[in-house]
Amino acid sequence: MLDRKVAVVTGASSGLGRAIALRFAAEGAAVVIADTRETPIEGGDTTLSLIRDGGGRAFFAQTDISSWEAVDMLVGETVEHFGRLDVMVNNAAIYTSTNLLETTPQQWQQVMGVNVTGYFYCCKRAVQQFLTQEPVSDARGRIINISSQHGMIACPGDFPYGVGKGAIVQMTRQIAVDHADDLVVCNAIAPGKIITGKPGVANDPDALDYSRSRTPWPRLGVPRDVAGAALFLASDMASYITGVNLMVDGGWMAG
Template identity: 80%
Template sequence: MALLANKTAIVTGASSGIGRAIALKFAAEGANIVVADTVEQPIEGGQSTVELIRSAGGNAVHMKTDISDWNAVDALVGATVGRFGRLDVMVNNAAIYTSTNLIETTPEQWNRVIGVNLTGFFYCNKCAVTQMLTQAPINDVRGRIINISSQHGMVACPGDFPYSVSKGGIVQMTRQIAVDHADDLIVCNAIAPGKIITGKPGVANDPDALDYSRRRTPWPRLGQPNDVAGAALFLASDMASYVTGINLMVDGGWMAG
């Protein structure tokens, strides 16, 4: 039996990178996937996430969504339930960054990063929990939330002030939801990726930044999106039966060093 058979999952930012890997992994385990992203084509090039899932016999749909817009998120969850009947897993992955320190960050940059990375997660979690509260439990769980945080929610992200602050907020948001809604049988966890190699543009793949990450990571390679997807699958499945409120490191030992 597939781990997510007959389950429905929304994955934000699933057109590329980590979100794409999570969507593909969930679909391979039988889930209906809603790819919620501002664009459909992957940064890495090639087929879209939805095309890949459908070509493998899975069920997926793309819904254009800017998570910093409350109405868009509300419509996303409503359309998902209208199409598939319920929402079992909400994966909040979409995020942006500016690579600016405190002095360099403009108010506009701050508002945009917090608007997506923190307020957007608030909107997604609020809409997801509101829906999950209406659903009958399956195996004692009404629904599961997975927030993608970062090791930079616990240690500083050199030179990126708004991103690091937003990720710290996500870690605490996860704990808060987990505790407040445990009695409602809603599970909420976070995953903190270390350095994951994706097609992300700019400083993320700068040689100096990669060298810093390699020196900082005990494991003898940097992460791949599929490393995070495996952890997400565990948290989305019934294997994670008594796990809520955690911030699971997928970082090659970064935070242990």
């Protein structure tokens, strides 16, 4: 489905980004694995080694997306290696698990620096590159922003994360509308509870029980659920879909 496509996936060493990168590579895309670290949180082989062992094309780019210079270099290296950029997947994110009163100014700046400003940098740099390219299947390029169900409802106990994800939902709409005439497709994916190797409160037993009670589907999500949605939005099957925040949440937001 993604033959001859070139994709950048941020936060691709672990979790959702890793699953997306592996799925894209399996579908024929050349993949740039952008992350601050190459070793996966879950342990085991790196995303790069798994892709290359499977015969895919990829390279790892150590990238802090909160730096414009780093993002600029990322896209430049991608084009230098593979000739163009077709899909930018913005997935990298951090969190503090602090409410309004607990959040320090430094924590606020750190989360916004990655989860909002970092997405802005990646979107801007991707669109700059898209505009230099001829359209393929009616699109110059595609952006997929990983938002969250907490971009629409409050994220209990994590003020910066919830506010940041809400900003990503609006950023997606804004780019989709402003750059439709440029043939730039921009969508978001809003995962519900996805079981990953993320440390801390994400896998707290009480938090998991809460998520199960809120999710109508009889299981919680796994990374491949989000990877499948990303594959659809990255493919030519989604050529008339833009500005959408696609829920992948087992029905959580429908309940």
